[in-house]
Amino acid sequence: MVTARNTRRDVVAAAGRLFAERGYHGTSMRDLGKELGLLGSSLYSHVSSKQDLLVDVVEEGARLFEASAEKALAAEGSASDRLEALISGHIDVVVDNIEVARTFLNEARMLDLEHRSRVIGARDHYEAAFRTVIAEGIAEGDFRGDVDHKTASIFILSILNAIERWYRPTGALDRDALVAELWGFTRSALG
Amino acid sequence: MVTARNTRRDVVAAAGRLFAERGYHGTSMRDLGKELGLLGSSLYSHVSSKQDLLVDVVEEGARLFEASAEKALAAEGSASDRLEALISGHIDVVVDNIEVARTFLNEARMLDLEHRSRVIGARDHYEAAFRTVIAEGIAEGDFRGDVDHKTASIFILSILNAIERWYRPTGALDRDALVAELWGFTRSALG
DNA sequence: CCTACCGATCGGTAGG
C-alpha cells in the first residue's frame, strides 16, 4: 500500500482543525475535502452530514474534559490537591488537543438543539466538579471561608477556557510553567 | 412621520445582535434584512458590504474598551485603585453593550487581514494597560513581589472576557456584585 | 427601500 485512503478519524481530525481555525460556518465541505486531498462530495462516504462532523469533534472534546475531571477527583489528598489536579488536567487536555478544545469551546453553539443540550449538560457536570471541590476546600479550611464557590469556579474555568486563545506551544510559557502560574494565582485567590 | 426608515446605526446595531448570536458566517444579509423588516438587498443602500458591518461593530467595541481604559488610568489613587477601575470599567462595557462586546471578542478573527491587524493592535494596547498597572502595583508594594504581571494580566482579562458567556442581566449576580466578587478574587490573588 | 436579477458557492445525492 502506497497511499492509504482517509478514514473517518482523519476526516473528523481535519474538521476539528478547520472548525477551530475558521469556525463551523466558515468551513465548507469543499474546504475540508481540499485539506484531505479529495473532493467535498467524497466526504459523504465517511459522514452523512456536515453537522455530523461537528457532533463528533465536540463530543470528543466533552469526553476528554470529562475523563480528565474523573481522574482528578479520584486522586488522593486534600480538596486543594484535587483542585490542582483539575487545573493541571484541564491544561493537559487543551495543550494536547488544542483544535478539539477550540472547537468544543467556540463552535458547540452551532450544534442543533438536541446535541447542544447534551453538551451544555456535560459542561455543567464538569463545572460542578470544580464547584464541589472548592466547597470542600472551604469546609476543610484549605480555602478562605468568604469565597463564593460558584463564582470562584466560574472565574477559574474562565481562565482555563481562554488558554486556547493565547497559548502557543513554542511560547515563553510552557505547560509546566502555565500550571504553576495558574495554580499559584488560584491558591492565592482562594487562600 | 409614522414609521421612520432605518439608519446606518440601526443596521449596524442589528448586525451586532445577529453576529453575536449566530456568528458572522452564520448570519446572511437576508437574515439581517428580516431582523430590520426589509430585504437583504436593501441593506446595500446603507453599507457597501457585509464585511463593512463587521468592521463597524468590532471597531465600536474597540473604542468602548479603549475609552474605558483611558478613563480608569486617569483616575486618582494607587495602582491598586486603577486596577479596580479597569476591572469595573470593563464590566460596564460588557454589561451595557453585550452584543457589541460579544462580536468584538468572538468575531474579530473573521475580519480581513488589514482590519484584523488593527484590532489586534488595539487589543494589545488595552492589555498593556492592565500589565502596566499591575507592574506599578508591585513596585508600590500593593501587590506581592512574586506575581508575574504578564501572566496575571492575561488571567484577569480571561475572566473579564468570559463574562459575556455566562452573565445574564436577570441573573443572581448583578453588575455591582460581579465587580465586588472579581475585585475580591483579584486583590486576593495579587495581594 | 423594492424589483428583478447575477454568478458563485453551498450541502448533499445517484451511480459508479
Place this chain on the structure above:
DNA sequence: CCTACCGATCGGTAGG
C-alpha cells in the same frame, strides 16, 4: 473516492 449533478442560498448590483 470520482463524475456529474441538484435545488437552495449566498453576497452583491442595476435601475427605479
